[in-house]
Amino acid sequence: MGNYFSENIEFLGSFVPYLAKQYRAYKPQKIHVDDQYEDDLIVNGRPFYGGNARSACVSQVEVFKKHPTHHSVSYRSQPQAKNVHQKVINSLNDAASDLDHRSKGKPYEASLFILGVGLGFHIDALIQGENYPHIILVEPDFDIFYHFLHSVRLVELHEYCEARGGQLIILQPESLRDFSVKVSSLSKKVGIKILSEISVFRHYETDLIDEIYCGFRSLRHDWLSAWGFFDDEIIGLKHSLENLSESRFAVNECKRLDSEAVFLVIGNGPSLDSDLDEIRFKREQFVVVSCGTSVGALLRAGIEPDIHVEMERSLFTASVQSPWFDDEFCARTLLIALNTVPSSVIKKFPNSILFAKNGDVGSTFLNKCLGNDWHYLPNCNPTVTNLAVSALARLGVRKIALLGCDYGFRKLNHHHSTKSDYFSDKSVLKGARYESEVVVRDNHGNGIHSTRIFNQARKKIESVISECTATTFINCSDGAKINGAEFQIFSDVRSTEFSFGKIRNHFFANLTSYDNDIQSGLFQGLEYLIGVAERQKQIFSINHGTLKTSSILNDLFTHAILELEKQNNQFGEYVLYSGINKYLSAASSGHLCRMPEHNRSSYVQVVLDEVSLMWDEIGKELRAIKEQFNEV
Numbered sequence: 001m002g003n004y005f006s007e008n009i010e011f012l013g014s015f016v017p018y019l020a021k022q023y024r025a026y027k028p029q030k031i032h033v034d035d036q037y038e039d040d041l042i043v044n045g046r047p048f049y050g051g052n053a054r055s056a057c058v059s060q061v062e063v064f065k066k067h068p069t070h071h072s073v074s075y076r077s078q079p080q081a082k083n084v085h086q087k088v089i090n091s092l093n094d095a096a097s098d099l100d101h102r103s104k105g106k107p108y109e110a111s112l113f114i115l116g117v118g119l120g121f122h123i124d125a126l127i128q129g130e131n132y133p134h135i136i137l138v139e140p141d142f143d144i145f146y147h148f149l150h151s152v153r154l155v156e157l158h159e160y161c162e163a164r165g166g167q168l169i170i171l172q173p174e175s176l177r178d179f180s181v182k183v184s185s186l187s188k189k190v191g192i193k194i195l196s197e198i199s200v201f202r203h204y205e206t207d208l209i210d211e212i213y214c215g216f217r218s219l220r221h222d223w224l225s226a227w228g229f230f231d232d233e234i235i236g237l238k239h240s241l242e243n244l245s246e247s248r249f250a251v252n253e254c255k256r257l258d259s260e261a262v263f264l265v266i267g268n269g270p271s272l273d274s275d276l277d278e279i280r281f282k283r284e285q286f287v288v289v290s291c292g293t294s295v296g297a298l299l300r301a302g303i304e305p306d307i308h309v310e311m312e313r314s315l316f317t318a319s320v321q322s323p324w325f326d327d328e329f330c331a332r333t334l335l336i337a338l339n340t341v342p343s344s345v346i347k348k349f350p351n352s353i354l355f356a357k358n359g360d361v362g363s364t365f366l367n368k369c370l371g372n373d374w375h376y377l378p379n380c381n382p383t384v385t386n387l388a389v390s391a392l393a394r395l396g397v398r399k400i401a402l403l404g405c406d407y408g409f410r411k412l413n414h415h416h417s418t419k420s421d422y423f424s425d426k427s428v429l430k431g432a433r434y435e436s437e438v439v440v441r442d443n444h445g446n447g448i449h450s451t452r453i454f455n456q457a458r459k460k461i462e463s464v465i466s467e468c469t470a471t472t473f474i475n476c477s478d479g480a481k482i483n484g485a486e487f488q489i490f491s492d493v494r495s496t497e498f499s500f501g502k503i504r505n506h507f508f509a510n511l512t513s514y515d516n517d518i519q520s521g522l523f524q525g526l527e528y529l530i531g532v533a534e535r536q537k538q539i540f541s542i543n544h545g546t547l548k549t550s551s552i553l554n555d556l557f558t559h560a561i562l563e564l565e566k567q568n569n570q571f572g573e574y575v576l577y578s579g580i581n582k583y584l585s586a587a588s589s590g591h592l593c594r595m596p597e598h599n600r601s602s603y604v605q606v607v608l609d610e611v612s613l614m615w616d617e618i619g620k621e622l623r624a625i626k627e628q629f630n631e632v
Contacts, residue, residue: 039119069200135161191557234361244514261503262400267384355394369518522629536615
């Protein structure tokens with residue numbers, strides 16, 4: 001085994017200075033070397049590799065190359081799509097197919113995540129004959145990394161990556177979350193291409209490395225999702241502008257409610273079925289809050305809610321819920337909604353409270369126009385129960401009980417209440433399918449099925465609970481365990497007498513109304529967004545002939561996203577535009593990694609042309625909005 005420690009410390013001094021400082025005088029605590037075993041590490045008194053690290057590493061890599069762990073990204077074409085980024089993806093898929101894109105099998109290049117560095121003898125075997133522009137070394141153990149620095153020349157790995165247009169990256173995560181945050185940050189810095197094609201090699205097993213390896217697919221989904229996109233955000237912006245004069249906004253901190261009444265936040269989970277009779281029997285003892293599609297199950301059971309909650313910006317929601325939103329229901333029910341909900345829904349309810357969605361284009365845009373004094377509502381998605389819990393806590397409610405907020409299901413065919421529209425022959429929701437994507441623990445420690453969205457929703461509920469300490473939370477749902485909410489059988493929950501009229505008056509006393517006199521600010525904001533779109537287009541208006549086609553698109557999309565970040569999201573431009581850049585960066589990188597070198601230049605030109613047309617279409621859409629509100 002060679003000794004490259006001094007050379008590596010010198011290299012790290014300019015490459016990763018904090019690591020050079022950390023290891024220059026480091027002394028291993030538990031893992032050592034022994035002259036008896038020249039190529040091995042001594043762990044708990046025994047040779048880690050069995051006495052011959054080189055042979056063990058080569059054998060391990062041979063198995064990996066026969067059965068590699070690999071992750072790819074691709075987006076299917078949707079011929080009927082109207083979303084601007086999806087129309088571009090359709091064109092890129094067609095171009096890639098014409099240019100010998102290899103949709104299956106081994107890619108021409110990929111990123112390599114090495115989980116565990118050991119003595120590093122596996123690395124040469126892994127990269128031999130392969131094309132890994134980015135190599136990410138993941139080693140949580142300080143002792144092992146110290147010994148690794150003695151046995152491998154980092155400068156050679158650095159030069160290997162640099163010659164392929166990539167980087168050598170070293171990560172020492174403390175936890176799964178820390179690893180996820182580090183990789184997410186890395187993708188922002190070097191570009192999404194690093195995540196488009198990934199090979200993952202696990203060198204050895206430890207608790208954290210196993211957690212990373214087994215959870216890698218889920219982590220990668222998180223890194224490559226929840227980006228938002230222009231068409232979705234622009235709908236929310238239009239709705240926000242229309243809703244400004246139609247409702248009162250809860251954009252300031254509210255006083256605590258005097259009443260100790262329990263608010264029943266009722267989701268549409270499977271366990272709601274078993275509680276409907278009890279809810280109807282004790283109806284007058286609680287403030288009943290229906291969330292989204294749970295309203296159908298409640299009304300079918302003869303249970304009238306005091307409050308109804310909606311969050312979806314899509315007009316699809318308005319059509320699905322319209323059978324329940326008759327004049328009588330809307331007149332007697334208080335609506336709680338986000339600023340993005342369609343105005344056609346808001347206008348149905350004489351009494352409504354709107355909240356400014358955190359991280360939303362519409363709320364950011366209006367806040368800028370109105371003086372930057374809004375308090376956005378955090379943790380209000382991804383499900384309508386998230387909005388209900390976060391909004392009620394903001395309004396000063398002291399006690400919240402969760403019913404039908406399962407965030408999971410025990411049977412694949414029983415994913416929502418059977419009394420809801422999901423199981424009605426007259427509803428377009430009938431036939432919806434839910435697959436188990438993750439198993440979580442219920443209130444009794446048993447496993448139940450969940451989806452990534454449901455699991456994310458549960459975690460957001462837990463965030464509200466941890467932050468809103470003045471509110472007591474009770475979990476009466478027979479679903480996933482919710483940390484911070486005491487589990488109780490609903491029949492055991494007790495409330496106090498209350499006047500809903502007084503509660504509603506308390507809510508309204510904390511609200512703010514607006515008139516239409518923001519037209520000059522509105523026009524200024526729209527012109528600003530149009531200008532940003534024009535500057536984004538200019539980034540891609542280049543002659544790429546003299547640049548490396550293997551990295552040009554990744555570099556351009558990364559630059560475009562960073563330019564958006566510099567604007568500080570003044571009128572919501574980062575949220576409005578960054579998602580389409582990210583999706584197109586991932587799609588184009590995925591294509592290029594699986595395309596022969598001689599065809600890449602032609603593909604790059606297609607991308608540049610399509611992106612230019614996309615930004616023209618975006619500018620046209622924003623000008624149309626400006627004209628629409630100029631006529632109001």
